[in-house]
Amino acid sequence: MRFIATAFAASAFLFCDAGSATDAVAIVNAKLETVTHGTISSGTLVMQGGKIVALGANVRPPAGARVLDAAGRTVTPGLIASSTNLTVAEVNLVAETRDDAGGDRVSAGFDVQYGVNPESTLLAVARETGVTHAIVSPLVGRAEAFADEHDDESMQGGGGDGVTALPSLFAGQAAVVRLMDGEPDLVMRARMAVVVDLGQSGAQHAGGSRGATFVLLQSALADARHYAAHRADYDRGATRTYGLPAFDLEALVPVVEGRTPLLVRVSRAADIRQALALARREHVRMIIEDAQEAWMVADEIAAARVPVVLDPQDDLPRSFESLAARLDNAARLQQAGATIAIKASRNFNSLRPIRLNAGTAVAYGLTRAQALAAITINPARIWGIAARAGSLEVGKDADVVLWSGDPLETMTFAQSVFIGGVEQPLNSRRQQLQERYSQPGAGYPPAYR
């Protein structure tokens, strides 16, 4: 299905490129924050055939194009939300709507792409916050119908993700989705990372201690290497015993071959060092996530060219592995030369928009440009979609947002969101409820509105 969708998009592009201007849209009088090539204080951006076809201060809208006057407002590339459960979880505490945790039958082989639901009501919520792409990553364990009673409301709290830990080291394989309305297949890239929990959570999954986690992880990678070289023997039952079944080893083969990164969830500085050492030893590509104490080893992270996905609000010693959490973690990593991506709510129903987390990082030391990059081009590069997304450049997908003001500010909202050059409906359930209940009734109950 993915192949067909891609082929269709490609043919649409060719068709439009051949001369039709019927689907062309030009946003004029816009402040264009390109991310990769600075800011054009007043310019025009033209979209056609699903792509950005022109942008600049002196670009004229093509004949027949729909012209949208930005009246000086800001246009950015669509935002990329790292580390979410968008499209694979609907109501966080209703277990049967959760497809983001692998359970106990599959570990590395767990593949979130098969659970992606293009009808999720949260897609519209995400688009309303200017998000056009989301990284859908799995959790280790099994989703449960309940969380801690003390702060069920707090999905940010420790243990509040409604997932029960099971003895499975790997969470599974992540995917990138593009939030295009009406598109049956949202998956833009599948199996683009294998997720593993190290640190406290990983230790728990491995039986209690970090020493077990790393031994199991190294053993799994060794098994994957051996398996890759002995598939025929394996099929004959002639290989040594592996710690994981073939469907898990298959997922790890591209990891040990350096084609797919290992996304490592890790917090403590010492654990980050161990993870970096493992990446060196095993010659695997690595991305680290959470990384509250990363600032303590920022130079080593930068030298290893390992990107970091972090939440800039994280400043509490929530656990014994994040005692040194600080609000300037992002700024210190950036300063050291590391590539960072900013994340926000994993669940779009416990919403803290990613744009505001970028703003928070600015309050604690990032420049505004660095913060915007951390929710656009940086995640695009980290997740392997930079050829199509993450900046305003000719030839990239026309996934752009027109904002009511500064996109990193509290009171700003996305006025128009284009994906593939098509203006997306901003009509979430929330929006519809608001409209229903802000009208005066005429004797009939709200259900008639």
Add this chain to the structure above:
Amino acid sequence: MRGYMASLRGPSIASVTGAALLLVGCVDAPAVKTPEQPPAKPAEAVPLPRALDPYSNLDPYPSTYRPLPSQPVAIVGATVLTATGQQIENGVVVLAEGRIVAVGDAATSIPAQAQRIDARGKWVTPGIIDAHSHLGVYPSPGVSSRQDGNEMTNPNTAGVWAEHSVWPQDPAFQRARAGGVTTLLILPGSGNLFGGRSVTLKNVPAVTVRDMKFPGAPYGLKMACGENPKRSYGMKGQAPSTAMGNVFGYRKAWLDATEYARKWAAYRARVAKGEQADAPARDLTLDTLAGVLAGEILIQNHCYRADEMATMIDLAHEFGLHIAAFHHAVEAYKIAPLLAQEHICAAIWGERGGMKMEAMDGIGANAALLQRAGSCVIIHSDDTILMQRLNQEAAIAVGAGLRAGIDIPRAQAIAWITANPAHALGIDGQVGTLEPGKMADVVLWSGDPFSVYTVAEQVFIDGALAYDRHDARFQPRSDFELGQPGAGAFHP
């Protein structure tokens, strides 16, 4: 704005405030008959031991709060949001001896001895009040030996007090203060129908919780609607397991409390007449509920759904109760006029909703729609991260209002995190606005507090500098963080 606040104060709240004052001085109050008084008849040979009489000492764990040392301060040149509806440009705010002594424009006279703070380009607001916090009862780090917020052994634990769980060394208190939070309502969790008593704290570093207790603040009672209590007990095969089981549990408890209060009233009436009487058996759970019936303790009710809030309002009418606030009231906008009419505040988030069935209909415009209907809006946290940016959460709610075509000025929206929570906590006579005579709980912001780029620069509690972003001497660290990685420093 004063009119708005006054209109919120229904008759029951007025009586609550009176009762709260009575509570502080209860031992001397003439209306309270204590067993120490000489019996009128020799027949009453053995006086009731004090511990057996709930009215002998209504404040057995009294506040020992003392303000930090302070000197007179004049904050000059800032944009001032008073939370009484005013926004003053180039304003002056004078603090002395723990109180606000003057708030006004540039012409306001500044006492000669006051230290002048040049606040041009900056903003000043009242200290932020978080009406929903679990700091200290669910502290950081969140290890299993410190999960002290839910006494989930009985659906009615009205007799437990959150202050007896608070760990004052919770490092999160320091983060909240750096976010401008000067007062917190610490609540038990929502696993029970009646979670227990809440406690109102001044956010000062302290060795004991009594050193943080807000002097004279009334107690609160945590009640919970909906999914949490029925799930907690239903899973154990115990009542309640359904929503109707929840309501049965509330009604049963209020019946028992009404009967308990009646017995004690009858007993006190007989003693007052000098007659011989057997005292009812004291019950700590019913003490709290009777305190609510007497208007001395305020109901803080976790309740998401509009229909369940309406049921709780009926319950309140049935037993002569008043609910101070519905917390997490994500559907409050559906019954905004009812909440306005009942003088019940809605304590809500900016945009959260949908994380469980009873939260499905949360919308960003909740606050704006409530404000438009004349209801009392509170933006609360229930979260150790969100609490550090309640000003931004209020701004998010304003932004959602703008998107819905409702423009709420900053001068009004600031009340969502200051004056309105003060009202719901029964401490609006003391804090929540910048008005002469009130406690000098004040935040100096680096800029517009509704901006994502703004941070709190200085936080004053009772006129004393309790936090300074640029001066390490005023960045207190909890005992727990000493000698730990990071050493408790959390910002540049």
